[in-house]
Amino acid sequence: MSSIISVANLSKTYGSGFKALKNVNLDIKRGEIFALLGPNGAGKTTLISIICGIANPSEGKVLVGGENIQTSYRKARSLIGLVPQELHTDAFESVWATVSFSRGLFGKPKNPAHIEKVLKDLSLWDKKDNKIITLSGGMKRRVMIAKALSHEPQVLFLDEPTAGVDVELRKGMWEVVRTLQQSGVTIILTTHYIEEAEEMADRIGVINKGEIVLVENKATLMQKLGKKRLTLHLQNKISSLPESLAQYELDLCDAGATLVYDYDTKGERTGITSLLSDLRNAGIRFNDLDTTQSSLEDIFVDLVRTS
Amino acid sequence: MNHRAIRAIYLFEMARTWRTLLQSIVSPVVSTSLYFVVFGAAIGSRISQVEGVSYGTFIVPGLIMLSVLTQSIANASFGIYFPKFTGTIYEILSAPISYFEIVLGYVGAAATKSIILGLIILATAGLFVPLHIHHPIWMLTFLVLTAVTFSLFGFIIGIWADGFEKLQMIPMLVVTPLTFLGGSFYSIDMLPAGWRTVALLNPVVYLISGFRWSFYEIADVSVSVSIGMTVAFLVACLIVIWWIFRTGYRLKN
Numbered sequence: 315m316s317s318i319i320s321v322a323n324l325s326k327t328y329g330s331g332f333k334a335l336k337n338v339n340l341d342i343k344r345g346e347i348f349a350l351l352g353p354n355g356a357g358k359t360t361l362i363s364i365i366c367g368i369a370n371p372s373e374g375k376v377l378v379g380g381e382n383i384q385t386s387y388r389k390a391r392s393l394i395g396l397v398p399q400e401l402h403t404d405a406f407e408s409v410w411a412t413v414s415f416s417r418g419l420f421g422k423p424k425n426p427a428h429i430e431k432v433l434k435d436l437s438l439w440d441k442k443d444n445k446i447i448t449l450s451g452g453m454k455r456r457v458m459i460a461k462a463l464s465h466e467p468q469v470l471f472l473d474e475p476t477a478g479v480d481v482e483l484r485k486g487m488w489e490v491v492r493t494l495q496q497s498g499v500t501i502i503l504t505t506h507y508i509e510e511a512e513e514m515a516d517r518i519g520v521i522n523k524g525e526i527v528l529v530e531n532k533a534t535l536m537q538k539l540g541k542k543r544l545t546l547h548l549q550n551k552i553s554s555l556p557e558s559l560a561q562y563e564l565d566l567c568d569a570g571a572t573l574v575y576d577y578d579t580k581g582e583r584t585g586i587t588s589l590l591s592d593l594r595n596a597g598i599r600f601n602d603l604d605t606t607q608s609s610l611e612d613i614f615v616d617l618v619r620t621s
Numbered sequence: 622m623n624h625r626a627i628r629a630i631y632l633f634e635m636a637r638t639w640r641t642l643l644q645s646i647v648s649p650v651v652s653t654s655l656y657f658v659v660f661g662a663a664i665g666s667r668i669s670q671v672e673g674v675s676y677g678t679f680i681v682p683g684l685i686m687l688s689v690l691t692q693s694i695a696n697a698s699f700g701i702y703f704p705k706f707t708g709t710i711y712e713i714l715s716a717p718i719s720y721f722e723i724v725l726g727y728v729g730a731a732a733t734k735s736i737i738l739g740l741i742i743l744a745t746a747g748l749f750v751p752l753h754i755h756h757p758i759w760m761l762t763f764l765v766l767t768a769v770t771f772s773l774f775g776f777i778i779g780i781w782a783d784g785f786e787k788l789q790m791i792p793m794l795v796v797t798p799l800t801f802l803g804g805s806f807y808s809i810d811m812l813p814a815g816w817r818t819v820a821l822l823n824p825v826v827y828l829i830s831g832f833r834w835s836f837y838e839i840a841d842v843s844v845s846v847s848i849g850m851t852v853a854f855l856v857a858c859l860i861v862i863w864w865i866f867r868t869g870y871r872l873k874n
Binding site: 394404407418419461 | 623625626628629630632633636640707708709711712713714715716717718719869873
């Protein structure tokens with residue numbers, strides 16, 4: 315797949331001297347859903363703002379669809395739809411008027427059929443004549459998505475699209491994003507909800523302190539770093555592990571009340587069967603067990619901590 | 622040229638005018654009518670003619686300018702400040718539109734509004750006093766030039782302001798006094814010699830003088846100086862706006 319966005323050696327230093335981005339290099343493939351993860355203040359919004367033309371870069375180059383965002387800003391920007399993090403909407407305009415305004419602003423001829431489709435896809439059709447001020451937060455969020463889609467962009471930026479949105483609406487939003495991807499739109503989303511990235515993304519990038527720490531296919535990332543953990547709750551506490559169990563590298567926790575075993579689900583052998591049989595042979599009995607899988611969140615926290 | 626974007630901004634801004642018709646059109650017309658009642662009828666009846674024109678007639682160009690100046694600034698400054706305040710400016714900045722086109726949309730709409738307003742006030746004035754315009758083309762030229770120049774000035778204030786107080790400060794503390802002292806209600810020839818020199822430092826004097834000349838062929842300063850000063854102020858505003866966009870001052874970062 316070719317790149318639709320190509321960021322090279324991008325840096326941003328604010329007037330205060332704060333370095334929000336440090337030599338960022340990133341390629342977004344055409345048609346993918348890319349999730350950009352990072353703690354607050356990591357530089358996610360700054361990166362998006364520069365690509366979209368809202369902030370000026372200090373150094374570096376960004377191409378969108380092969381067009382330089384500075385020297386060929388008209389072509390570059392007309393490919394992009396942006397849904398910012400904050401709910402910035404007009405108050406007194408109708409939904410229809412504000413979405414039509416956005417289309418005009420991006421230089422596209424009127425197309426009521428397209429606006430109608432966008433509003434229907436986002437379940438806003440029955441609200442089209444309502445003033446924006448009368449809408450709920452979730453609806454305003456969808457109005458902003460509708461505005462971003464009004465000019466048929468090839469790339470859609472969703473900056474924390476589901477922040478403060480209830481679970482049901484969030485799932486609805488995911489559906490919308492998937493449908494968009496099927497129609498060929500490339501989607502870049504930033505999120506705090508790891509489950510969102512896990513659920514949606516094809517690839518994941520992690521940004522921390524203005525630097526891209528990692529970019530990886532989600533599946534590869536999960537495979538590479540996905541570990542499972544088996545916890546055994548013992549019937550009787552033990553003070554030390556018998557020699558026969560040394561090969562499993564078990565951890566004895568809770569003052570000898572639990573045994574913890576880490577294993578790789580992708581490995582040929584997990585070693586669980588032999589562990590359980592060796593435990594029985596050693597006379598160690600347990601009354602409960604559970605397994606947990608390291609989530610993207612654990613991976614993310616680890617990465618951010620070590621970077 | 623992204624003409625659809627200019628049109629979108631222009632129509633969006635004009636829609637705001639129709640939505641707030643009372644505030645944008647009716648209230649300036651009412652306040653101007655009050656000026657006519659107070660200055661034209663009550664006080665004016667005790668003042669003899671000014672340079673061969675009755676006092677009520679004499680103040681018409683000044684009153685129109687007063688409204689056009691203040692409304693141009695108010696319209697344009699609010700037009701660009703409000704998206705900054707609500708955050709919707711992100712959309713303008715991320716659109717495939719040049720700075721020139723942004724200015725054309727906002728300033729064009731603000732100037733249109735104040736020109737319409739000026740013409741309504743002119744028509745209203747016609748109800749109170751007999752009017753004869755000697756140079757209608759020049760009258761319109763001055764009207765348009767002033768509306769555009771002060772809309773540009775308002776646009777600068779709107780970008781500069783980071784709060785509603787600042788938005789009001791320049792119009793209230795600078796523009797209104799300058800307009801009142803700029804000869805809206807008197808000829809600066811009526812002032813003592815010393816004050817007359819001071820008055821010539823006030824740019825508004827030149828606007829009102831030129832505008833009044835187009836009505837009655839009477840002027841405090843020569844017409845070419847009036848036009849020259851207005852154009853100079855227009856160019857100064859354009860330079861400041863060019864600098865704002867070049868540096869991203871209070872817009873980007």
